[in-house]
Amino acid sequence: MSVRIIDNTPLLIAKVKANGSLAIKRATDDVVRISRPITPKGATNFLRDNVKKQVLGLMGKIVWSVVYAQYQERGMRRDGSRKVRRYSTGGTGKAFAENSVREVTKNKSKYLKGLLK
């Protein structure tokens, strides 16, 4: 008796890569959306408006491309000095990037919704 083996592994791998990339794109879009209202805002929206995102394959990156972004994220200088004590816009504060990513990763399964077929 002869048998025929069909190996769908390459198809599965290709599907995982394509759908995984889409899921990461959805997630990065949400990180940016969630971060906006909690990103510190002064007289302008400069920090909020200068966020860039990129998804290539299974790697997603989000960059706040403003010189003082890391200071606002940390809420202080790298050496611990100059702590931000008062935020002029209610609801904003430090760790806006970290908190947004944390919020998204809590619900990571929803970004795969509809893609696992």
Add this chain to the structure above:
Amino acid sequence: MNISKSFADFLETLLGATLGQDLFIGNAPSSNKVQDSIWWMVATGGSRITDAVTGESVKEYSIEVYRRARDYKTVYNDLQSLEVTLNCTECVELEGFDTIDIRASVLSIDNDLDDEDRKVGLLQSTIDVYEDCIDVS
């Protein structure tokens, strides 16, 4: 001859690119050193997936090819064209390697983080080659 150099030579012929000018291995040079429209590739792998009793093996490599240009259409068309070629195993000849199978897929095209007016696209390929002991110099 290692897989990176061999694949880069193949891309040079296929794309009409020049290694070191608009085709790079490993990463893209900083923007003030090269033009906007470039290719670069990153090769990983070398995993043995099949061993022959003679000591030879089939090895798998992953190669990512990135395309950067000012407009989306150029990036998309170039990557789709490359994908069609790479998914035809008979069309791929890598010097120093006996290619058994090659599979490629074009993934996302997105903004270049270093320049909002540029686009970057990615093609991922998996290459299975028949190998004995090779000189990687």
